[in-house]
Amino acid sequence: xxxxxxxxxxxxxxxxxxxxxxxxxxxxxxxxxxxxxxxxxxxxxxxxxxxxxxxxxxxxxxxxxxxxxxxxxxxxxxxxxxxxxxxxxxxxxxxxxxxxxxxxxxxxxxxxxxxxxxxxxxxxxxxxxxxxxxxxxxxxxxxxxxxxxxxxxxxxxxxxxxxxxxxxxxxxxxxxxxxxxxxxxxxxxxxxxxxxxxxxxxxxxxxxxxxxxxxxxxxxxxxxxxxxxxxxxxxxxxxxxxxxxxxxxxxxxxxxxxxxxxxxxxxxxxxxxxxxxxxxxxxxxxxxxxxxxxxxxxxxxxxxxxxxxxxxxxxxxxxxxxxxxxxxxxxxxxxxxxxxxxxxxxxxxxxx
Numbered sequence: 001x002x003x004x005x006x007x008x009x010x011x012x013x014x015x016x017x018x019x020x021x022x023x024x025x026x027x028x029x030x031x032x033x034x035x036x037x038x039x040x041x042x043x044x045x046x047x048x049x050x051x052x053x054x055x056x057x058x059x060x061x062x063x064x065x066x067x068x069x070x071x072x073x074x075x076x077x078x079x080x081x082x083x084x085x086x087x088x089x090x091x092x093x094x095x096x097x098x099x100x101x102x103x104x105x106x107x108x109x110x111x112x113x114x115x116x117x118x119x120x121x122x123x124x125x126x127x128x129x130x131x132x133x134x135x136x137x138x139x140x141x142x143x144x145x146x147x148x149x150x151x152x153x154x155x156x157x158x159x160x161x162x163x164x165x166x167x168x169x170x171x172x173x174x175x176x177x178x179x180x181x182x183x184x185x186x187x188x189x190x191x192x193x194x195x196x197x198x199x200x201x202x203x204x205x206x207x208x209x210x211x212x213x214x215x216x217x218x219x220x221x222x223x224x225x226x227x228x229x230x231x232x233x234x235x236x237x238x239x240x241x242x243x244x245x246x247x248x249x250x251x252x253x254x255x256x257x258x259x260x261x262x263x264x265x266x267x268x269x270x271x272x273x274x275x276x277x278x279x280x281x282x283x284x285x286x287x288x289x290x291x292x293x294x295x296x297x298x299x300x301x302x303x304x305x306x307x308x309x310x311x312x313x314x315x316x317x318x319x320x321x322x323x324x325x326x327x328x329x330x331x332x333x334x335x336x337x338x339x340x341x342x343x344x345x346x347x348x349x350x351x352x
Contacts, residue, residue, distance in 0.1 A: 003130065006035045006138045007158050015041070018082060018113050019134040020106035023126075025119035026138030030188035032115055035138055039113065040082055051081040057088035057115070062095040066102070069110035080111050088114040096125055103128045140185055150185050163191055164207070167198035174209040182216050227256075228263045232306035236351035243343055253339035254329055260343070261322050267307055268318030269293035275316060314350060321349055 001019070006026065009016055018039045024032050040052055053068055068083045085091055092099060092114060103125065106112070119126055119135075129135055140150040156176040164171035171179075171194060183189050193216050197207045200215055227246070230238035246256065270286075270293040277284035286304055295303045307315055328342045 001130065001132065001134055004134070004136045005141050006031045006136055007141055007154060007162075009136055010034055010038060010162050011158070017041070018111045019132075020080075020108075020111060021103050021129055021133040022111065022113045022136070023116060023119055023129055023134070024113065024136045024138050025116040027117060028138055028140070028187050030186075030191060031138040031140075035136055036084065036113065036115065039136075040084075051079070053081070053083050055083065055085045057085045057091035060085055060088075060091050062091075062098045065091075065112070066098075069102075069107045069112055072109045080107075080109055082111045082113055084113045084115065086115045087117075089116050089118065092116060092119075092125070096123075100125050100128060103133065140187075152180060152185075155185060156180060159190060159194065163187070163194055164198075166191070167195050168203050169194070169198040169201060170204060170206040171197075172206050172208055175207050175212045178209045178212040179216060182212065228260055229306075231260070231347050231350050232264070232267065233309050234351055236347045239347040239350075240344060243340075243347070247340060252336065253343050257325060257329060257343060260346075261326070264318055265322055266290075266293040266295060267303065267310065267315055268322065270295070270303070270307060271312065271315035272319060274312075310350065317349075321346055 006024075016038055022039065024035050024039075026032060055065060055068075065083060065085060072081070102112070121127075121130075126135070141154045143149055143151050156173065159176045159179065160171045160173060175197075179190060179193060183193050193212075194207070197211060197215055200211060201207060227239050227242045230236075230242060243256070247253065270289040273289040273292045274284055274286070277289075286307065287300060290300055290303050290307070310318075325342045325346050329339055333339050333342050
């Protein structure tokens with residue numbers, strides 16, 4: 001059978017059913033979840049079905065899966081029941097030979113559904129399943145040819161159709177473009193954002209570009225400022241909590257550091273201005289130093305409180321800390337997980 005993409009399966013008006021062996025694979029867990037629910041025939045209110053069994057691929061043993069596949073159900077009226085092995089990457093790697101034998105001669109009493117993050121197409125198991133069974137790629141379709149980049153036009157159409165339909169709202173094309181721009185391509189995050197937007201409009205009313213910028217972009221900007229306030233006040237615990245919130249929502253540390261550095265750098269410049277004046281035999285007021293650093297009159301009171309809270313020794317080291325963080329992100333800490341450590345380290349250095 002030809003390889004299906006989850007976008008095509010989910011947007012199809014026809015009912016879909018799993019084959020004797022079905023593999024759902026891809027890096028988007030939300031897309032895998034939606035696809036699995038459609039194949040099992042679950043509606044929005046159903047959590048599971050009496051004729052299906054979920055097994056943990058980290059713990060499952062082949063002998064137990066095989067026994068479940070060969071055992072009929074009292075609730076299925078003679079129809080095969082579904083055995084779902086979730087997070088099955090380890091399971092497939094461990095029992096590849098047994099699965100290859102099973103694919104050649106599957107049981108008629110059960111349907112095997114394997115949920116995987118990756119499933120290389122050059123393996124014998126992949127090729128055997130693709131001949132007579134069902135393979136669904138749960139990832140955003142890529143562009144034409146050999147492109148590996150997500151096809152953003154297909155993603156936006158999917159958001160306007162399937163995802164907006166789940167929340168009974170109408171997502172305008174411009175709003176979908178802005179949403180992808182702000183939230184990225186994680187369907188779990190995009191679904192959450194559309195759910196929030198749907199609450200802000202009457203059922204069936206359109207969600208506009210302005211609404212996306214206000215309700216999606218707005219809270220992220222607010223959280224970034226809360227991080228800066230907590231960090232400059234020496235409250236590293238709150239800064240780390242807000243950082244976790246942003247990163248969990250799909251923000252990248254690489255994008256957050258410039259926003260955070262812009263504010264902290266001015267505090268470092270103010271401390272440097274005071275040091276320079278004193279070394280030159282002059283005295284400079286705190287307000288004058290802050291003004292030289294770029295703070296505007298309405299920012300002055302808050303900036304002065306932040307600088308006093310940080311304290312002179314830490315403020316003097318601020319520019320060095322920011323330079324160190326920038327160099328790490330461009331070198332030794334250029335991966336997502338390491339980049340997060342850079343921000344966490346910066347907040348802990350600023351802790352009171």
